[in-house]
Amino acid sequence: MSQTRFKVAVLAGDGIGPEVMAEAHKVLNAVEARFGLTFERTDALVGGAAIDAVGQPLPPQTLSICQQSDAILFGSVGGPKWTGLAPDQQPERGSLLPLRKTFDLFCNLRPGQIYPAFADLSPLHPRVSSQGMDVLCVRELTGGIYFGEKGRGEDSAFDTQTYSKAEISRIARVAFEAAQKRSHKVTSIDKANVLQTSILWREVVTEVAKDFPDVALEHMYIDNAAMQLIRSPQQFDVLLCDNLFGDILSDELAAIAGSMGLLPSASLNGSGFGLYEPAGGSAPDIAGKGIANPIAQILSAALMLRYSFGLEEAAKAIEQAVQQCLQQGIVTRDIQPDSSYGTADVGSAIANAIAGA
Numbered sequence: 084m085s086q087t088r089f090k091v092a093v094l095a096g097d098g099i100g101p102e103v104m105a106e107a108h109k110v111l112n113a114v115e116a117r118f119g120l121t122f123e124r125t126d127a128l129v130g131g132a133a134i135d136a137v138g139q140p141l142p143p144q145t146l147s148i149c150q151q152s153d154a155i156l157f158g159s160v161g162g163p164k165w166t167g168l169a170p171d172q173q174p175e176r177g178s179l180l181p182l183r184k185t186f187d188l189f190c191n192l193r194p195g196q197i198y199p200a201f202a203d204l205s206p207l208h209p210r211v212s213s214q215g216m217d218v219l220c221v222r223e224l225t226g227g228i229y230f231g232e233k234g235r236g237e238d239s240a241f242d243t244q245t246y247s248k249a250e251i252s253r254i255a256r257v258a259f260e261a262a263q264k265r266s267h268k269v270t271s272i273d274k275a276n277v278l279q280t281s282i283l284w285r286e287v288v289t290e291v292a293k294d295f296p297d298v299a300l301e302h303m304y305i306d307n308a309a310m311q312l313i314r315s316p317q318q319f320d321v322l323l324c325d326n327l328f329g330d331i332l333s334d335e336l337a338a339i340a341g342s343m344g345l346l347p348s349a350s351l352n353g354s355g356f357g358l359y360e361p362a363g364g365s366a367p368d369i370a371g372k373g374i375a376n377p378i379a380q381i382l383s384a385a386l387m388l389r390y391s392f393g394l395e396e397a398a399k400a401i402e403q404a405v406q407q408c409l410q411q412g413i414v415t416r417d418i419q420p421d422s423s424y425g426t427a428d429v430g431s432a433i434a435n436a437i438a439g440a
């Protein structure tokens with residue numbers, strides 16, 4: 084019999100993190116009931132909440148709970164309260180980046196979609212969205228400028244970017260394999276007209292492409308890509324990006340789809356373990372108001388079921404329930420400014436749709 088019990092470390096974090104995580108719990112409860120599954124969930128402190136409670140952003144106990152789990156469901160970390168701390172003590176650099184590095188989560192998948200039926204959700208509708216959008220951003224997550232040598236002097240500071248051939252080729256393979264299951268096109272993003280690391284990136288990606296003759300490869304400079312994505316997102320299938328360029332283009336994908344609150348993400352190490360989190364942050368401007376969009380968190384839970392637990396049917400049930408709510412106009416005000424629905428209404432509606440109510 085296939086596995087029905089899974090251990091999940093739940094790291095809700097700061098700002099809207101706990102608010103949207105509460106809705107992911109509702110949805111996971113509904114999935115448990117409908118599919119006869121058990122998600123054994125253990126809460127753990129992370130980010131600013133952990134700094135306030137125990138004085139450090141990633142306490143050893145949190146790391147140990149993550150190590151004993153099958154996957155991590157992550158909310159968001161950071162906010163103005165903690166920005167004055169030393170860089171490595173801040174919530175983002177002190178918790179999220181070490182988690183990504185510790186578990187070797189080199190592959191970050193960010194699927195940006197607009198279903199044709201919901202094209203009018205996009206702020207770019209109708210100019211670019213009448214055909215919908217279906218772009219998968221494959222972002223390298225454990226290398227590049229995020230993890231290079233850094234320094235700060237009195238009058239200057241530096242960050243360095245290094246990429247090895249091995250780091251580039253393992254993320255490129257993921258992008259080509261994904262494209263084989265999609266529309267057979269990879270657009271590799273770089274700045275090879277300026278950066279040495281981008282020249283290497285382009286060479287290695289071109290080499291990897293030879294193993295995937297059924298996938299078309301194009302190279303595009305980051306500045307052009309940022310523009311093309313807004314001009315006509317339909318031209319893209321898989322976007323292959325380094326750490327920094329993927330961070331930036333994925334926010335752009337979210338905005339094109341309609342809101343930062345719609346974009347989930349999966350951070351994977353290739354062995355089944357993963358960290359699942361919304362692509363957006365703690366949204367301090369709306370935290371505590373009950374109006375944050377929980378869909379990115381809920382869709383991140385669906386990705387966890389798909390990639391870490393192999394529960395494709397349950398993952399699809401969540402995604403269909405999300406579509407049903409969008410179709411019924413049960414959305415928060417980031418999507419529909421005059422909406423009277425809040426975070427909890429949307430979460431409950433999605434959970435009810437899964438339950439078949």
Ligand SMILES: NC(=O)c1ccc[n+]([C@@H]2O[C@H](COP(=O)([O-])OP(=O)(O)OC[C@H]3O[C@@H](n4cnc5c(N)ncnc54)[C@H](O)[C@@H]3O)[C@@H](O)[C@H]2O)c1
Nearest residue numbers: 159160161162175343344362363364365366369375376417
């Ligand atoms: N994974 C993470 O934990 C993560 C990711 C990104 C940013 N951050 C941190 O979050 C803090 C705030 O960053 P920021 O303001 O640049 O980015 P942000 O993504 O938190 O917010 C940007 C904008 O998007 C909106 N938004 C984001 N998520 C939303 C949701 N679910 N529903 C409705 N609107 C939503 C916000 O209200 C805001 O207007 C910073 O400390 C940043 O470092 C954390």
Ligand SMILES: CC(C)[C@H](C(=O)O)[C@@H](O)C(=O)O
Nearest residue numbers: 175176179180330362363364
């Ligand atoms: C919070 C920050 C470190 C993080 C990143 O830059 O990777 C976030 O912006 C993201 O997109 O996951």
Ligand SMILES: [Mg+2]
Nearest residue numbers: 330331334362
């Ligand atoms: Mg980001």
